[in-house]
Amino acid sequence: MATSERTSEVDLLILDLDGVLVDTQDAEDGALAYVGTLMGVHLTHEQATALFSGKRVQECLDLLADMAHRPPPSDAVQIVRAKCQELIGATLEPVPGVEDALRRVGVELCVASNSPREIIEKRLADCGILDFFGDRLYSAYEVNAWKPDPELFLWAARDRGVAAARCVVVEDSLVGVDAALSAGMRVLQFNVVPVEAPHREGVPTFSSMHVLPALVHGGNLS
Template sequence: MADRLIIFDCDGVLVDSEPLAAEAYERVYRKHGMDGVGADIIAQCIGMKQADILVRIQELTGHRFPDHAHDDIWAETKRLFTEKLVETEGLRHFLDGLGAERCVASSSSIERINHSLEITGLLAFFGDAIFSSSMVKRGKPAPDIFLYAAERMGADPSRCAVIEDSPLGVEGAVAAGMTAIGYTGGGHTYAGHGEKLMSRGAVVACATWNAVRDELTARGFLGR
């Protein structure tokens, strides 16, 4: 059983993917004759799995994405990721010195998570400890993915810290009985981002990985 477990969201935390993902959605919707799906709309969907994103976009814009074209979203996203995706600033140094059990718990598909981590050279830091909302019944803000990850890793939820950039992810971590640390170092951050994460239950919001390390250490998740 893991004494302490650090759970990482993927998009916007490990990899700076959210601006690229928003661009992919905008391009694919436009390809299918639906304008008005820009970064402001996608920003309201961060932290959701794709099925929930499509529902939310329809609620916000009235655009119903055609069922037969769902694969187009990943195809465009994968192309942009392959060309441009990078890890978040300072992450590699943080992971190099991380002396704790760790895993990934993301709303993205396993294929997308693995592709993101492979092309950024981060996959070796996590091995098979990668969990997707596709493995559970409910996506974030439900706690399912976090509880599933803890169970698979042999960790008590109360001894888990979750690094999250989305309000929905923070809500899910808190609902799972875990310590949520907000991360605002991605390219999609905005004024009031940290305050919003803390309003959903994050104990702190950090803009750098050095700050994340300090918080994990102070809260007993890492040795001094």
């Protein structure tokens, strides 16, 4: 690992996948909105983001079913996965600055995502950053607990032998921020597009991955 900025107060950095390491959240939301149109529900980009970001696919399909007063197509999950891949396209890049931040942060890294493990592995591999994490990949599907349930983060910490209080989580969605707070972990809210206010009061927000190492160790943007 390159230059370390480690302190004794942080032992594990837990990162979400979509919207944090890879900028695929819009594709995920767009794919779900596409299924919505098949069901007669037409959502703006802003509505889709507010409804779907950070949530598991089945929960989003249930929301669409409530709005449409009809069930989704029987193969809706497959439609979402295929449409998402179409929207992502042939080339997937990490969020700008991620590789530099992961090299410099100086603590153990893992990924904890609501996505299935095979999608986590594929997206990390496709954008060339899987080696930063090895097998330290945690899927909600493996523990049967999806954000905002804190169990996914708590499972990752237990598996790495780290107390919750010594973990820092990087999240972009409200459900992810709530899961981290419920787990008793410090959380940093990352958004590619700067936001005016955090999802929850007191949560630091940032929009450049280059400042992540300093934030992990208690620094600020000034």
